[in-house]
Amino acid sequence: MAIGTKQLAPSELDTFEDQRLVEELRKAKEELFNLRFQSATGQLESHGRIRAVKRDIARLYTVIRERELGIRATPAPVEVVTKAKKTKAKKADAADKVEKEEAE
Numbered sequence: 001m002a003i004g005t006k007q008l009a010p011s012e013l014d015t016f017e018d019q020r021l022v023e024e025l026r027k028a029k030e031e032l033f034n035l036r037f038q039s040a041t042g043q044l045e046s047h048g049r050i051r052a053v054k055r056d057i058a059r060l061y062t063v064i065r066e067r068e069l070g071i072r073a074t075p076a077p078v079e080v081v082t083k084a085k086k087t088k089a090k091k092a093d094a095a096d097k098v099e100k101e102e103a104e
Contacts, residue, residue, distance in 0.1 A: 008056050013063045015075055025060045028053055 013021065032053045038044040066072035 008059060010059065010063065013059065014072065016063075017075060018064070018067065021060055021064055025057065025064070028057045028060060032057065 008024070016024070032050065035044060035050050035053060039047070039050065044050075063072060067074050
């Protein structure tokens with residue numbers, strides 16, 4: 001995910017789990033470090049990018065803190081429904097059951 005874009009809007013951050021927020025925060029801090037390093041060496045082309053990344057970091061900290069205080073709700077865990085795979089024995093039992101019903 002690109003840092004400093006509309007993808008880090010507060011409504012989008014509401015859907016992230018806590019672990020992903022921490023990961024995004026780590027990425028943003030790393031990017032800010034790299035941007036500051038580029039700025040110090042005169043290689044930075046877009047100085048507005050530093051401002052955008054700083055705002056993203058503040059936005060992430062705000063969402064994390066609001067969740068700690070209970071102001072912002074954490075996303076409900078999504079349960080993945082998986083189909084149970086039928087084994088050959090179960091398939092054979094099902095076939096036998098159908099044959100018995102047809103015979104009756």
